[in-house]
Amino acid sequence: MDFNLTLDSESEVPLYRQLSIKIGDKIRLGEMALGERLPATRELAGLLGLNRTTVSAAYELLESEGLIAGHVGRGSFVTAGPATQATGVNWTSLLNRAEPPAVAPVTPGTVSLSFATSRPARDLFPLDDFRSSCASVLARSDLADILQLGSPSGYEPLRRYLLADAREQGVAGPGDDLIVTNGCQQALDLIGRVLVRPGDSVVVEDPVYPGLKSLFAEMGARLIGVAAGPDGFDAAAFEQVLSRERPRLVVVTPNFQNPTGNTLPLAARRALLAAARQARIPVIENDAYHDLRYEGEDLPAIKRLDDAGNTVLLRSFSKLSFPGLRVGWVVGPKPLLDRLRQAKQVADLHTDQLSQAVLLEFAGSGRLEAHRQRVLRAGAERLAATLEGCNRRLPPGTKVTHPQGGMNVWVRLPEPLDAGELLGRAQREGVSYLPGRWFAVSRFEPGALRLSFAGLTADEIGRGLAILGQVFHAELERSSRSSEPAPAMV
Amino acid sequence: MDFNLTLDSESEVPLYRQLSIKIGDKIRLGEMALGERLPATRELAGLLGLNRTTVSAAYELLESEGLIAGHVGRGSFVTAGPATQATGVNWTSLLNRAEPPAVAPVTPGTVSLSFATSRPARDLFPLDDFRSSCASVLARSDLADILQLGSPSGYEPLRRYLLADAREQGVAGPGDDLIVTNGCQQALDLIGRVLVRPGDSVVVEDPVYPGLKSLFAEMGARLIGVAAGPDGFDAAAFEQVLSRERPRLVVVTPNFQNPTGNTLPLAARRALLAAARQARIPVIENDAYHDLRYEGEDLPAIKRLDDAGNTVLLRSFSKLSFPGLRVGWVVGPKPLLDRLRQAKQVADLHTDQLSQAVLLEFAGSGRLEAHRQRVLRAGAERLAATLEGCNRRLPPGTKVTHPQGGMNVWVRLPEPLDAGELLGRAQREGVSYLPGRWFAVSRFEPGALRLSFAGLTADEIGRGLAILGQVFHAELERSSRSSEPAPAMV
Numbered sequence: 015m016d017f018n019l020t021l022d023s024e025s026e027v028p029l030y031r032q033l034s035i036k037i038g039d040k041i042r043l044g045e046m047a048l049g050e051r052l053p054a055t056r057e058l059a060g061l062l063g064l065n066r067t068t069v070s071a072a073y074e075l076l077e078s079e080g081l082i083a084g085h086v087g088r089g090s091f092v093t094a095g096p097a098t099q100a101t102g103v104n105w106t107s108l109l110n111r112a113e114p115p116a117v118a119p120v121t122p123g124t125v126s127l128s129f130a131t132s133r134p135a136r137d138l139f140p141l142d143d144f145r146s147s148c149a150s151v152l153a154r155s156d157l158a159d160i161l162q163l164g165s166p167s168g169y170e171p172l173r174r175y176l177l178a179d180a181r182e183q184g185v186a187g188p189g190d191d192l193i194v195t196n197g198c199q200q201a202l203d204l205i206g207r208v209l210v211r212p213g214d215s216v217v218v219e220d221p222v223y224p225g226l227k228s229l230f231a232e233m234g235a236r237l238i239g240v241a242a243g244p245d246g247f248d249a250a251a252f253e254q255v256l257s258r259e260r261p262r263l264v265v266v267t268p269n270f271q272n273p274t275g276n277t278l279p280l281a282a283r284r285a286l287l288a289a290a291r292q293a294r295i296p297v298i299e300n301d302a303y304h305d306l307r308y309e310g311e312d313l314p315a316i317k318r319l320d321d322a323g324n325t326v327l328l329r330s331f332s333k334l335s336f337p338g339l340r341v342g343w344v345v346g347p348k349p350l351l352d353r354l355r356q357a358k359q360v361a362d363l364h365t366d367q368l369s370q371a372v373l374l375e376f377a378g379s380g381r382l383e384a385h386r387q388r389v390l391r392a393g394a395e396r397l398a399a400t401l402e403g404c405n406r407r408l409p410p411g412t413k414v415t416h417p418q419g420g421m422n423v424w425v426r427l428p429e430p431l432d433a434g435e436l437l438g439r440a441q442r443e444g445v446s447y448l449p450g451r452w453f454a455v456s457r458f459e460p461g462a463l464r465l466s467f468a469g470l471t472a473d474e475i476g477r478g479l480a481i482l483g484q485v486f487h488a489e490l491e492r493s494s495r496s497s498e499p500a501p502a503m504v
Numbered sequence: 505m506d507f508n509l510t511l512d513s514e515s516e517v518p519l520y521r522q523l524s525i526k527i528g529d530k531i532r533l534g535e536m537a538l539g540e541r542l543p544a545t546r547e548l549a550g551l552l553g554l555n556r557t558t559v560s561a562a563y564e565l566l567e568s569e570g571l572i573a574g575h576v577g578r579g580s581f582v583t584a585g586p587a588t589q590a591t592g593v594n595w596t597s598l599l600n601r602a603e604p605p606a607v608a609p610v611t612p613g614t615v616s617l618s619f620a621t622s623r624p625a626r627d628l629f630p631l632d633d634f635r636s637s638c639a640s641v642l643a644r645s646d647l648a649d650i651l652q653l654g655s656p657s658g659y660e661p662l663r664r665y666l667l668a669d670a671r672e673q674g675v676a677g678p679g680d681d682l683i684v685t686n687g688c689q690q691a692l693d694l695i696g697r698v699l700v701r702p703g704d705s706v707v708v709e710d711p712v713y714p715g716l717k718s719l720f721a722e723m724g725a726r727l728i729g730v731a732a733g734p735d736g737f738d739a740a741a742f743e744q745v746l747s748r749e750r751p752r753l754v755v756v757t758p759n760f761q762n763p764t765g766n767t768l769p770l771a772a773r774r775a776l777l778a779a780a781r782q783a784r785i786p787v788i789e790n791d792a793y794h795d796l797r798y799e800g801e802d803l804p805a806i807k808r809l810d811d812a813g814n815t816v817l818l819r820s821f822s823k824l825s826f827p828g829l830r831v832g833w834v835v836g837p838k839p840l841l842d843r844l845r846q847a848k849q850v851a852d853l854h855t856d857q858l859s860q861a862v863l864l865e866f867a868g869s870g871r872l873e874a875h876r877q878r879v880l881r882a883g884a885e886r887l888a889a890t891l892e893g894c895n896r897r898l899p900p901g902t903k904v905t906h907p908q909g910g911m912n913v914w915v916r917l918p919e920p921l922d923a924g925e926l927l928g929r930a931q932r933e934g935v936s937y938l939p940g941r942w943f944a945v946s947r948f949e950p951g952a953l954r955l956s957f958a959g960l961t962a963d964e965i966g967r968g969l970a971i972l973g974q975v976f977h978a979e980l981e982r983s984s985r986s987s988e989p990a991p992a993m994v
Contacts, residue, residue, distance in 0.1 A: 027749040035750050042782065102781040102812035105839040108699060133653045144651065145642045152635045161634065161826035163623045196686070196852035203851050207722070209598060212702075228850050232697070259517040260525050291592040292532065322592035336651035338857035349595040360718050361693050362686035366856040367828035 017053055017061055029064060030071035034079075037072065041081050041092055052082060052090040080107070127478035129447040129465040132223070132272055132421045133337050136469065138392055140385045144336065147375040151368075160371045166359040168194025168343070169370035175378060180345050185317040185327050191351035193358060194365050196340040198302045199225055201328045201354075202265070204361065205298060205344075206233050208353045214262035217255060217295075219247050221424070221453030221462070223272040226265065226300075235262070239455025242271055244415065246278035249285035256293045263296045268316055270303040270420025273453050273464035277418060283316050290324060296350075297325045302342070305334045305386055306468075307419035308394035323347045331373050333421070334386060339369040393419070399472035400465055400479070407483030409490050421468035426450075427461035430493050431486055434460065439489075445481045507543055507551055519554060520561035524569075527562065531571050531582055542572060542580040570597070617968035619937040619955040622713070622762055622911045623827050626959065628882055630875045634826070637865040641858075650861045656849040658684025658833070659860035665868060670835050675807040675817055681841035683848060684855050686830040688792045689715055691818045691844075692755070694851065695788060695834075696723050698843045704752035707745060707785075709737050711914070711943030711952070713762040716755065716790075725752070729945030732761055734905065736768030739775035746783045753786045758806055760793040760910025763943050763954035767908060773806050780814060786840075787815045792832070795824045795876055796958075797909035798884035813837045821863050823911070824876060829859040883909070889962035890955055890969070897973030899980050911958035917951035920983055921976055924950065929979075935971045 021032045040046045052058075055073065059066040073090055076082045084090040151160070160169070167173055173194055180186035195201040210216060212234030218226060220239025230237055238255055241248045247266045255261065266286065268278045278286070290297045299316045317327040330342030344354060358364065376382050400423050404414045411428030427433060434449040450462025467475055509526045511519055530536045542548075545563065549556040563580055566572045574580040641650070650659070657663055663684055670676035685691040700706060702724030708716060710729025720727055728745055731738045737756045745751065756776065758768045768776070780787045789806045807817040820832030834844060848854065866872050890913050894904045901918030917923060924939035940952030957965055 022748060025748055031750070032748060035748075039782070042784070102814040103784050103786050103837075105786075105813075105837050108786070109839060109843050131653065136648045136652050139648050139651050141647055141651075144647075148638060148642055152638055157631055157634075158626045158629050159828075161629050161631075161828040162626050163621065163822075163827040196856070199850075200852035225850070225853070228846075232847070232850055258512060258515055258522060258525075260521070292529070294532070294593050296593050296595075296598070323595075324592040332653075337653040338649075338651040340852060340854070340856045347593075347595050349599060353599050356718075357722070360689075360715070360722055361851070362690035362830060363715070364830070366686070366830045366859050368859050368862070369856050372858070 017058060019062060021062065021064075030068045030075065033062075033064070033069065033072035034075040038076055038079065038081055041076075041094055046092050048092055048094065050092045052092070054089055124444065125441050125446040126444045127446070127470065127474055127481070129445070129467065129470070129478060131469065132464075132466040133469055134333060134335070134389070134421075135392065135396075135471075137471070138385075138389055139336065140381065140388075143381040143385065144372075144376065147372050147379065147381060150375045150379070151371045154371075160367045164364040164367045166193070166355050166364045168192075168365060169367050169374070172341075172370045172374040173343075175374055176343050177345075180327075183315070183318070185315050186345050187321075187323070189323050189347055190345055191348045192343055192345045193351055193355055194370060195342050195344060195358065196362070196365050197332045197337075197342040198300060198328045198330045199229070199342075200340075200358075200361070201342055201344045202226065202229055202298070202300065204354045204357045205263070205326065205350075206230060206235070207357045207361075208350070209296070210235050210262050215259065217252065217261045217264040218455060219266065219271060219274075220455035220457050221273055221450065222267075222455060224448075224452045227453075227455065237455050239457060240264075241457065242274050242276055244276055245282055246271060246274075246276045247282065247286060249282045249289060252286060253289045256289055256295075260293060261295060263298055264290055265298040265300055266316070267300045267303070268313070269301060270306060270417050270422070272303070272420070273422050273448070274424040275415045275417025275420050275422045276424075277313070278316075280313055283313065283319055287316055287320055287325070291320075291322050295324075299325055299327045301328060302330045302333045303420040304329060306389070306393060306421070308390055308397055310418040317345065326350065331377075331382075334389060335373065335376065335382060339366075339373060341365060341369055341373050393421075393468060395472050396467045396470065396475060397423070399475040400467040403476050403479030403483075404465075407479045409483075409486050421466050423465045423467060425463050425465055426459060427463070427486060428490075429461065431489060432460040433463035436485055436489055440482055440485050443481045443485060445478045445485075447482070507548060509552060511552065511554075520558045520565065523552075523554070523559065523562035524565040528566060528569065528571055531566075531584055536582050538582055538584065540582045542582070544579055614934065615931050615936040616934045617936070617960065617964055617971070619935070619957065619960070619968060621959065622954075622956040623959055624823060624825070624879070624911075625882065625886075625961075627961070628875075628879055629826065630871065630878075633871040633875065634862075634866065637862050637869065637871060640865045640869070641861045644861075650857045654854040654857045656683070656845045656854050658682075658855060659857050659864070662831075662860045662864040663833075665864055666833050667835075670817075673805070673808070675805050676835050677811075677813070679813050679837055680835055681838045682833055682835045683841055683845055684860060685832050685834060685848065686852070686855050687822045687827075687832040688790060688818045688820045689719070689832075690830075690848075690851070691832055691834045692716065692719055692788070692790065694844045694847045695753070695816065695840075696720060696725070697847045697851075698840070699786070700725050700752050705749065707742060707751045707754040708945060709756060709761060709764075710945035710947050711763055711940065712757075712945060714942045717943075717945065727945050729947060730754075731947065732764050732766055734766055735772055736761060736764075736766045737772065737776060739772045739779060742776060743779045746779055746785075750783060751785060753788055754780055755788040755790055756806070757790045757793070758803070759791060760796060760907050760912070762793070762910070763912050763938070764914040765905045765907025765910050765912045766914075767803070768806075770803055773803065773809055777806055777810055777815070781810075781812050785814075789815055789817045791818060792820045792823045793910040794819060796879070796883060796911070798880055798887055800908040807835065816840065821867075821872075824879060825863065825866065825872060829856075829863060831855060831859055831863050883911075883958060885962050886957045886960065886965060887913070889965040890957040893966050893969030893973075894955075897969045899973070899976050911956050913955045913957060915953050915955055916949060917953070917976060918980075919951065921979060922950040923953035926975055926979055930972055930975050933971045933975060935968045935975075937972070 019036045021029055055066050055069040059069045081094045082090045083093045177192045210233050215236040215238050216230045217238045219242035240251045317325040326346035413426040415424045434451055437449055448464045450459050511522045545556050545559040549559045571584045572580050573583045667682045700723050705726040705728050706720045707728045709732035730741045807815040816836035903916040905914045938954045940949050
């Protein structure tokens with residue numbers, strides 16, 4: 015085997031990397047046979063005039079690529095043949111470098127009553143109002159502008175409408191700007207891109223919805239969970255965290271949190287804000303459910319309470335109107351928004367303009383507000399049906415949150431019930447939900463599950479909870495029987 | 505000053521970081537005054553029972569945050585007052601951690617003839633056909649499904665349509681899958697997210713459009729430019745790169761490359777593929793201009809020539825139909841597509857479904873193909889007008905590419921003309937273009953500029969080039985005069 019390799023000491027590619035590439039090519043081309051022994055590191059270093067550690071580093075790299083294997087005292091041997099060349103790229107090993115995110119399981123087709131997805135009711139979509147809004151947009155003289163390449167800030171008439179509305183609500187001050195995103199999920203993604211680096215820590219509620227966990231986990235951030243109790247995010251626990259370390263940012267859902275449905279009271283909003291301000295940490299106010307209050311009084315947004323410009327407010331059309339149209343927005347301090355606009359351009363140029371124009375028409379014409387009133391009536395009824403069903407059907411000892419709005423109720427079954435283990439049985443009976451492990455940050459409760467009620471009618475909710483009640487009761491009975499002392503074998 | 509601080513040696517937060525946070529809080533709260541001297545590192549280490557290097561590391565962190573400053577031989581002093589607390593988050597310093605991407609300048613309002621944006625002609629949009637497509641979608645019985653939350657893979661009827669089409673064209677094999685993205689830009693972004701890590705190198709054409717440069721630069725990748733000459737991407741230069749190092753992936757635009765307009769010949773496609781395969785590097789075939797060939801024969805896609813599953817093909821509706829609707833797609837090996845689907849869900853859940861449904865109707869009804877025939881006729885005429893205008897109006901010695909399709913012509917003015925310096929003058933005369941520096945990877949030519957001709961009529965192109973010719977000729981004359989020997993001062 016000819017090891018008279020030429021390396022370029024002037025190159026910015028390190029010598030050990032050049033060496034591993036040259037040897038790897040020999041293996042892939044079949045110039046070195048499977049099982050062939052490589053020169054000892056000391057020997058090759060002498061031959062090529064390299065430092066011995068350079069050769070060792072190259073061998074380590076080849077070993078990590080699965081091309082060679084070292085055996086103590088015996089040397090290194092080729093473990094891959096030229097056959098691997100024909101397959102070209104090894105996608106699996108390339109992709110292994112990235113952690114796959116936790117994505118919720120898709121509900122199988124046999125399920126007819128799904129509590130698994132936090133989304134609006136299909137049966138409430140105001141299709142005729144939607145058609146009218148589209149017709150208005152299609153009749154406009156500037157239709158061609160809507161179809162032409164747009165701005166990363168958003169469709170300007172919609173952007174101005176949303177900014178005026180935010181100013182009126184007191185959530186956009188003179189130092190703020192607004193850009194349109196593909197829903198709140200993209201807003202969070204863009205914020206992560208410009209603020210979070212691998213190894214940073216991010217404070218989130220615990221439990222929190224999987225889309226938020228996956229997002230920051232994929233960015234290499236470490237999640238710090240702060241309990242989301244009956245009063246929402248625990249500001250005292252947050253202060254505890256800040257006494258120990260300096261997270262990069264905190265993300266909080268002030269209204270009808272997903273999955274608990276809980277709302278942050280005014281005092282807790284102020285305490286969170288004060289703690290974040292003192293530590294100089296941005297507060298990301300993730301407020302997609304804002305418009306869906308079925309009872310009680312609206313509370314001021316954290317953004318509104320903040321006079322120091324530390325808060326970034328995220329809102330969306332997707333929970334109230336049509337989630338298939340991906341339109342949300344961010345309101346926050348101009349320096350951040352300037353960077354978000356750049357990140358948006360890099361990510362996908364701009365948000366779809368047809369949907370922006372249609373949603374502007376839908377909102378500006380008053381149809382959105384009319385729809386909201388219908389959604390609030392239905393939502394109140396569905397929430398009541400859920401709470402009543404839980405109360406009547408679920409086993410004694412079950413704990414259930416009591417949201418004032420939104421789409422989700424958080425259920426904690428009594429021990430020894432495991433909501434994850436019981437999901438398969440429930441699905442075979444035609445009912446689905448998401449078990450607690452999808453939401454846990456650091457506090458995993460086996461008995462926990464989320465019921466997303468907004469997409470089901472009160473009748474469906476009643477039937478679904480009756481079935482869940484049967485499944486859970488049957489398991490309780492089985493487990494109490496199996497824990498009885500076994501009879502003597504005769 | 506009380507330095508009796510309590511640190512937690514059990515915490516996963518390093519002690520130096522805890523210490524810097526505690527001292528930083530004292531400064532922000534005004535417990536330490538501006539100008540106050542901090543204890544010497546040795547002194548504080550003794551007081552707290554810490555290693556002296558721990559204290560030094562904490563002081564360095566405080567210094568990097570601008571809270572203290574060290575002076576050799578004199579110690580460290582507080583340089584920030586509690587006043588900084590009121591402002592809370594320092595957005596500028598938070599955001600400084602990320603490099604802002606290179607984003608092309610926005611054309612000012614006074615410009616009436618813009619060659620600056622590579623986008624379709626607004627005057628060619630088939631508005632009535634678009635309205636008819638929308639009407640068909642709005643009349644459908646499954647409209648509510650389109651408006652409901654969708655799949656990260658894309659709107660299933662569109663996905664199936666595109667996959668069947670890709671199979672028919674021979675660019676999707678049995679090991680391939682397809683997902684819908686928000687145009688090619690998002691497809692590239694998702695590929696970068698799952699494959700590229702900071703420090704990786706990525707091979708791109710040189711010159712290449714700014715959106716591609718910004719994307720990988722923002723991910724912390726190092727760009728390696730391979731010249732895009734008259735025959736497109738230089739496969740021999742690519743092999744040279746591979747003999748030195750192992751880039752993470754190579755991105756190539758096979759047809760009517762942006763900005764040069766050049767097309768990769770068949771032999772170069774095969775050579776690129778063979779080199780990438782041997783080095784086991786994925787080829788990203790960025791093919792947004794594919795449908796816009798005005799003359800000559802279509803060449804097979806690289807994806808079609810690849811029987812080893814190394815190529816990922818990106819296509820889009822945005823260059824042919826309506827760029828305001830953000831719909832593109834990716835075809836590639838299943839293991840990669842599975843990860844892209846997860847990344848898509850994290851990024852923005854899914855692509856807007858109204859636009860996906862409308863574009864499916866537009867394509868499936870044959871309206872897209874009818875529109876394409878009109879676009880091809882207009883494009884051929886506009887390209888001819890551009891080449892003729894360059895020939896007639898630009899100074900002798902100007903070099904111009906001769907694309908067979910697409911939207912862009914690459915112009916190289918003779919020395920000493922600088923296209924960047926002359927842009928302001930051209931804009932004052934009402935004409936805009938993008939100078940070469942926006943496209944340069946490592947080979948910057950001051951005389952280079954991109955003319956995007958597709959959005960202008962032949963008449964506008966003629967007028968625009970007449971003005972550019974005047975500006976460039978005037979500058980040539982001025983510079984030749986100023987290089988004459990100065991007359992004696994008398």
